[in-house]
Amino acid sequence: MLGLAKEQSDCMLAAAHTDTSPLELDCGPRTAVTTPPRGVPTQVILDSTQWASKCGDGSDYAFYLRLAPNGEPVENLIVQFQGGGICLFESDCTARFNSSPGLFDAQGDPFPDSGFLNTDNTVNPFANWSMIVNPFFEKTVRIQSEHDHQVIDCGPYAFVRHPGYVGFLGWILTTPVLLGSSWAWPPAILAAGALVVRTWLEDRTLRDELAGYADYAERVPNRLIPGVW
DSSP, rough: HHHHHHHHHHHHHHHHHHHTTTTTOOOOOOOTTTOBBSSSOOEEEEOHHOOOBBBBTTBEEEEEEEOTTSSOOOOOOOEEEEEOOOOOOOHHHHHHHOOGGGGGOOOOOOOOGGGGGGTTTOOTTTTTHHHOOOOOOSSSSOOOOOGGGOOOGGGGGTOOHHHHHHHHHHHHHHHHHHTTTTTHHHHHOOOOOOOHHHHHHHHHHHHHHHHHHHHHHHHSSSSSSSSOO
C-alpha cells in the first residue's frame, strides 16, 4: 500500500508541475516511457501485479489515451475508461457474465470514436469545442497567471459560462441509461450534485480572482443551463 501511495503521489506531482527536476519521479515524462503518437488512440494495459487493477474476468485492466493532434495544445487529451456496469450480488454478476462476458474485459474494447469523441467536424461539429476555444481549460480550479489567464466569451462560452461541465453533466446522467442499471442512478445523482457544487465554487473563484469575469457573468448570466441556472 505504501508503494501504491508513493506512485500516486509521484503522478500527482508530475501532473501538477511541468518541471519536476531535480526530483526523480516514477511517473510522468521520462526516458523509460515511450510517448504515444499525437492524435491517435493508444491502449494502455495496466499490469495488475503492480497496480492491483483487474477486470471481472481476471484480466488486466486497460484504457485508451489520445493526445491532442499536432498543432493543438498538448495539455488537451482524452482518457477513455471502460465501464462494464454494476453488479452487487453473485447471482447478478454470474448472470451478467454469462450473457455479456465482454462487459468484464477491457482489453477487447475498441476506442469509441463516434458521437462526441468523433474529431471529424463534418460529423461532429462540436468536436473538442470548449477545449479549442479556451486555451485555459484544465481540470483544476486556479487562475493561470503564468499563461496570462483571460476571460473566454466566444464559442460555447457565449451561451453558458461552463460548457465543459454541461457535457460532463450530460454524460453522468445518461450513463445509468446506457448501462441499463438502476443501481447506477444513486451514484450518478450524487456525482451530478457534486458537479453542480463544483461549478458554483469555481464560478465564485473566477468572479473574485479573474479580471473581467464579473462583467462576463453579467453578459452571460447562466452557468450550466440557459434560462435556468
